[in-house]
Amino acid sequence: MELTKSEELFTRAVKSVPGGVHSNSRFRNPHPIYYQKAEGAYLTDVDGNRYIDCIMGNGAVILGHNDSDFNERIQFYSTSGIVTGVETELSIKTAEKFLSMVPTAEQIRYTNTGTEAVMHAMAMSRTYTQKPDIAVIEGAYNGWHDAVFVSTWPDLQKAGDKSEPKSLPGASGLIEDVVKSTLVLPFNDLESAERLLTENKHRIAALIIEPTMIDIGYIPAKKDYLQGLRRICDQLNIVLVFDELLTGFRDSPGGAQGYYGVTPDLSTFGKAISNGYMLAALAGKASIFETVTPGKGTCSFVGTYNGHQVSLAASLAFMELYEEKQVFRTLQNRTEKLIAEFAKSAEKYQVKARMQGRGGHFHWYFTDQEITDYRSATHSEKEKYATFIAAFAQKGIYCSPNYLLHHAISMAHTDDIIQQLADYMDVSLQQTAGVKAGS
Numbered sequence: 001m002e003l004t005k006s007e008e009l010f011t012r013a014v015k016s017v018p019g020g021v022h023s024n025s026r027f028r029n030p031h032p033i034y035y036q037k038a039e040g041a042y043l044t045d046v047d048g049n050r051y052i053d054c055i056m057g058n059g060a061v062i063l064g065h066n067d068s069d070f071n072e073r074i075q076f077y078s079t080s081g082i083v084t085g086v087e088t089e090l091s092i093k094t095a096e097k098f099l100s101m102v103p104t105a106e107q108i109r110y111t112n113t114g115t116e117a118v119m120h121a122m123a124m125s126r127t128y129t130q131k132p133d134i135a136v137i138e139g140a141y142n143g144w145h146d147a148v149f150v151s152t153w154p155d156l157q158k159a160g161d162k163s164e165p166k167s168l169p170g171a172s173g174l175i176e177d178v179v180k181s182t183l184v185l186p187f188n189d190l191e192s193a194e195r196l197l198t199e200n201k202h203r204i205a206a207l208i209i210e211p212t213m214i215d216i217g218y219i220p221a222k223k224d225y226l227q228g229l230r231r232i233c234d235q236l237n238i239v240l241v242f243d244e245l246l247t248g249f250r251d252s253p254g255g256a257q258g259y260y261g262v263t264p265d266l267s268t269f270g271k272a273i274s275n276g277y278m279l280a281a282l283a284g285k286a287s288i289f290e291t292v293t294p295g296k297g298t299c300s301f302v303g304t305y306n307g308h309q310v311s312l313a314a315s316l317a318f319m320e321l322y323e324e325k326q327v328f329r330t331l332q333n334r335t336e337k338l339i340a341e342f343a344k345s346a347e348k349y350q351v352k353a354r355m356q357g358r359g360g361h362f363h364w365y366f367t368d369q370e371i372t373d374y375r376s377a378t379h380s381e382k383e384k385y386a387t388f389i390a391a392f393a394q395k396g397i398y399c400s401p402n403y404l405l406h407h408a409i410s411m412a413h414t415d416d417i418i419q420q421l422a423d424y425m426d427v428s429l430q431q432t433a434g435v436k437a438g439s
Contacts, residue, residue, distance in 0.1 A: 001394075005046040009034045028401065038065035040412035043398055051398040052417060056408045059214075059246055059361055060271040062331075063321060064412025070275055073317035074310075084308045094312045097319050098273075098281065102254050104263040105283035109292070110307045114245040115143030117268040117280040118208065120292075120301055122147060124266070124282075125206035125239035127291040127299040135183040135197065135207040135238075138165040139374025141215040142208050142243050146178040153216070153404065154374075162375055163192040187213060187373035188221060190228040197232055206239040206266075211256035214246040216377050216404045217363030218356040226262040233265070239288065242267040245280070246406070249273065250359035253328050277314035327411055331360035334409060334418045338362060341422035342429075349433040353384070360409045364388065366432075377404055384432050391428035397421070 010031035013020035021027050037044040041064060043051045053065070063070050082088055095108050111117050122134055122145070134147045138159070142148040151159065152170035160166035165184040169176070183200050185193045185207070197204060211226060213219040233240040242264040244255045249272040252259035257267060266284035273279055292301035321327070335357050342355040342364070352368040366384040371377050385403040392399055399407060409418075 001049055002047050003031075003033060003045070003049075006033045007031055009046060040064045040066070041410060041414070041417050049396070051396050052413075052421065053398045054407045054409065054421070055398055055400060056410050057276045058271060059250065059406070059408035060274075061276040062249065062272040062327065062360065062408075062410050063275045063318065063325075064410040067275070067321075067412065069321055070314075070317055073321065074313050077313035077316055078310060080309065082309050084305050087307065088309060090309060090312050090316065091307050094316045094319075097316055098269075098283070101319060101323075102248075102258070102267075102269075102283060104254065104257045105267065106286040107289045108281050108283040109289070109301060110312065111280050111282065111303055112278055112305050112308070112311075113143075114243070114268055114270045114280050115145055116303070117245075117270065117282045118143045118148055118241075118243065119145050120282050121208065121239075121241050121266050121268060122206060123299050124288055124291045124301075125241065127297070128239060128288050129205045129237055131203055131205040131237075133181045133183065133200070133203045133205060135185055135200075135204050137187050137209050137213070138184050139187065139216050139377070140208075140210050140213055140243070141170075142210070144171075146174045147182050148208060149174060150179050150182040151184045156375065156378060162186055163189065164196065186375075187219070188225050189373070190225050193225075193229060194232050197236055197238065201236040201238070204236070204238050206241050207233060208241040208243055210243045210247065211260060211262070212247050212251055212358070212361075213374070214361055214406045216374055217365060217371070217406055218358070218361055219371055219373065219377060220356075220358070221256075221260070222372075223260055223262075226260050230262050230264075239265045241265065241284075244268060245270040246361065247359075249322060249328070250331070250361050250408075252359070253322070273318070274311050274314040275318040277311045279308070279311035279315055325411065328359055330411060331409065332358065334413060334415070335360055335362055337418055338409075338422060338425075342425050345422075345426040345429045348426075349429050351384070351429050351433050353388075353429070353432075357407075361406060362408070363406050366403075380404070388428045388432045391431045392424055395424040395427070397424060 010020045034046045036046045043053045138151045141152045149170035151168045154168045167182050167184050169179045211221050244267045247256035248269040270280035291297040291299040339355045346353045353366045355364050365380040367379045382403050
C-alpha cells in the first residue's frame with residue numbers, strides 16, 4: 001500500500017503538531033495515515049487508498065460518512081444564523097426529542113465532550129450528597145479528569161487484588177491525592193462492589209460506570225450486577241451515573257439503561273448523539289438537576305459552547321432519522337451476522353477466539369475464556385490479534401491495532417459490505433491459525 005503522501009504530511013505535521021496528531025489514539029507506527037475524503041462506509045487517504053471504515057469516529061458516525069439525508073436535515077434546522085451563546089426553540093425541541101427517546105431521564109443539559117459531561121456529573125453528585133469522592137470501574141475510560149482517569153487500562157502487575165483493585169493513575173500529570181481518593185471497583189463482581197462501597201459510604205458521592213465496557217472492546221454487564229448496584233447506591237446515598245457515551249443509541253434506542261431496564265440517577269451521552277458532530281449531554285433526575293438550576297442550586301454548569309446550535313441541529317436531525325430508518329434494528333441484525341460468521345470461521349480454522357458486540361459496536365478477543373471484565377480481557381492473545389488485524393488491514397479495512405479497544409459499523413455498512421467483511425475475517429483467521437501462543 002502506497003503511503004508516500006502521508007509520510008510527507010507527517011514530516012510536515014510534526015513541526016507544528018506533537019506526534020503529527022491532535023489525539024494520541026490516532027497515531028500509528030511508523031506514522032499516522034492522513035485522510036482526504038469520507039463517503040458512506042469508506043475513507044480515502046491522501047495517497048488515494050480506500051478503506052472500509054470499521055472505527056467510524058469511535059462509533060460516533062452512526063449513520064455513515066456524509067449521509068445526504070442527514071446533511072439535508074441539518075441544513076433545514078440551521079437557518080437562524082445563530083451559532084452559540086443564546087437559547088433558542090431548537091434548544092428546547094432537541095431536549096424534548098432526546099427525553100422522548102430516553103424516557104428514564106427527566107431532564108437534560110448539553111455540553112461539548114464526554115469528559116465535560118462527567119465533570120458536571122461529579123460536581124452535581126458532590127453537591128447533592130455532600131460527599132467528596134468518586135468510584136469508578138477498573139479498566140474503564142470515563143474521560144481524562146484526574147478523578148476518573150484512574151485504573152484505565154492498568155498494569156496488572158501493580159493493580160492489586162482482583163476483588164480490591166488499587167487506584168492507579170491513567171497517565172502522568174494527574175494529582176496524586178485525587179487519584180488515591182477515587183475508589184476502584186471490579187466489573188461484574190457485585191459482592192466485592194457492595195463490600196467496597198459500604199466500607200466507603202461516608203465519602204463516595206457517585207459511582208460512574210459504563211454499563212457495557214466498550215473502551216476495552218465490548219464487555220456487557222450482567223443484569224443482576226447493575227440491578228444490585230442500583231439497590232446499593234439507593235441504600236448508601238450514592239449517585240449512580242451511567243457513562244453512555246458509547247452505549248447510547250447503540251445498546252438500544254434508549255441506551256444501555258433501556259436495554260437492561262436499570263435506571264441511573266444521571267447518565268452521560270455523546271458520540272452517536274449527533275452523528276459525529278461535537279456534542280455531549282448529561283441527563284437524569286430533576287431532583288439532582290436542581291443543584292444547577294438558577295435560583296435553586298449552588299453548583300455551576302456554564303459554557304460558551306453549551307447547546308451549540310449547529311451541534312443541536314445535527315442531534316435533532318440524527319434522532320429523527322434514527323427512528324425513521326430503524327437504525328438500531330438494522331445495526332443489530334448486521335452485528336449479529338458478523339458475530340455468527342466470525343464464530344463459524346474461528347471454528348473452521350480451530351482458532352480460539354470470540355467476537356462480541358451489539359448495535360454496531362464490536363471487538364475480537366483471541367481466547368476461549370469468557371470475557372467478563374478488564375482482567376479477563378487481557379487474556380486475549382496480543383500476537384494473534386496483531387496477526388488478524390494486520391491481515392484484515394491488508395484488505396483495506398480501517399481498524400485498531402490496539403487489542404483492547406473497540407470497533408463500529410454504521411448504517412452505511414450495507415449487507416454487501418457486511419458480507420465482504422465476513423469474507424475478509426475468514427481469510428484473516430486462516431492466517432491467524434498458524435500463529436502459536438506467545439510467539
